[in-house]
Amino acid sequence: MRQTWRWFGPVDPVSVDDMRQAGVQGVVSALHHIPTGAVWTPEGIAARQDQIARMRDGAPSGLAWEVVESLPVSEAIKTQGPGWRDHVAAWTQSLRNLHAAGLRVVCYNFMPVLDWTRTDLAWPRPTGARCMRFDLADFAAFDIHILARPDAARDFPEAVRDEAARRFAAMDPDRAEALAANIVCGLPGAADRLSMADLRDLLASYAPVTEARLRANFDAFLEQVAPVAQDLEMRLCCHPDDPPFPLLGLPRIMSTEADYAERMAAVDLPANGITLCSGSLGARHDNDLPGMMRRLGDRVHFLHLRNVRRDADTVPASFFEDEHLGGQTDMPALIAAILDEEARRAAAGRADVQIPMRPDHGQDILDDIGRGGQPGYPAIGRLKGLAELRGVEAGLAHARGRS
Structure with a gap:
């Protein structure tokens, strides 16, 4: 190699x-x-x-x-x-x-x-190290409750939806904002950075794309x-x-x-x-x-x-x-x-x-x-x-x- x-x-x-x-x-x-x-x-x-x-x-x-x-x-x-x-x-x-x-x-x-997608960019490990993590329930909380994408709940199992609802209910505004920022981080080093409005517009552009x-x-x-x-x-x-x-x-x-x-x-x-x-x-x-x-x-x-x-x-x-x-x-x-x-x-x-x-x-x-x-x-x-x-x-x- x-x-x-x-x-x-x-x-x-x-x-x-x-x-x-x-x-x-x-x-x-x-x-x-x-x-x-x-x-x-x-x-x-x-x-x-x-x-x-x-x-x-x-x-x-x-x-x-x-x-x-x-x-x-x-x-x-x-x-x-x-x-x-x-x-x-x-x-x-x-x-x-x-x-x-x-x-x-x-x-x-x-x-x-989106390019790579993570919900946490510095998840603590028992060793003291930090790593990136994709947490399905956190992502569901973003998709269903923060982005509020229509019909998003259909894409997750019931247990994940329930956990996502619990987590969102416990989030303060700073935590919700940080989660959203992690998810829309986009391509590392790229010129483009997505706002929530940008993300919704892009999702709409994919409506006819099966x-x-x-x-x-x-x-x-x-x-x-x-x-x-x-x-x-x-x-x-x-x-x-x-x-x-x-x-x-x-x-x-x-x-x-x-x-x-x-x-x-x-x-x-x-x-x-x-x-x-x-x-x-x-x-x-x-x-x-x-x-x-x-x-x-x-x-x-x-x-x-x-x-x-x-x-x-x-x-x-x-x-x-x-x-x-x-x-x-x-x-x-x-x-x-x-x-x-x-x-x-x-x-x-x-x-x-x-x-x-x-x-x-x-x-x-x-x-x-x-x-x-x-x-x-x-x-x-x-x-x-x-x-x-x-x-x-x-x-x-x-x-x-x-x-």
Whole structure:
């Protein structure tokens, strides 16, 4: 695996110098300040590359921007609303500009309205660490009582509705506001921030979009962008839904192995691939992560390795972000499947033998606590996770007679 690190640009409290000290091999970044639907210009791309290439004192960092995460897909594209074709054209032009700058791997997602969704961004653990959590009853309290989405109660079991009502009744205004802010946090580092009015408007725009319609719209997007990526020898990799089940009455269509297989078959090109995120997919008990890697590995272009622990084996379920070698995903088995795939690629003579991986999220520990970094992206917590993942990979490689 090629070890990478996500960086949100100059606003990120984890600096290029910090990445260099962590010993990563490459950087994952994006032009988060560019509004969704606009073209990423050659000048903007070059500026981010230059920022990554230099340390605080101006010395070369030895690092380069290697993976784009994310090139955002607009709501207009997802709903095929007004201007969606213009947005696809802008997305495609951004691809061409990224290619001209030497970038080849582009992560994106097709989640309606919200990116990752959590109800708590700093949930305390017995160790004193902090982590992100999705609590189903808290989310129901938001959906039914704070957002007051029509018919929201139908989407939750009776026991969850009852608990949500109890929790909402006990909330003071500050707690209700904090819960809402956590849920509409949106894409980390993005230019867009949603108000409650924005959220209601976006939900209304999805009123005619059924699950079947969203799948068809995704296929229409892929039919236009995947051939361009194929011609450019780029690799597109769709991130799964996070969490991997419907929220806010909206369909979610990248939550299971079957979802991924369907989208890859719809536009059957090597460029049309997968970001395998073990944390997002692991929030469903019926997702077999090592098995998915073995069966879909040929099209896995990017890896997010993290772990979650579910409160129950139901869909949906509450969960929290556990330590990288904790949680309910068998991380050594997953990494073994990744190494098997890399060995197959080497034997086939593929150029993309090493799959870029980043330690996804991480618990806030030690000096991370109170630093005010991007939720889920602490310096020390991710470094701990990276060290653990490196250790597993090194141990497995050694056992196989590889250095």
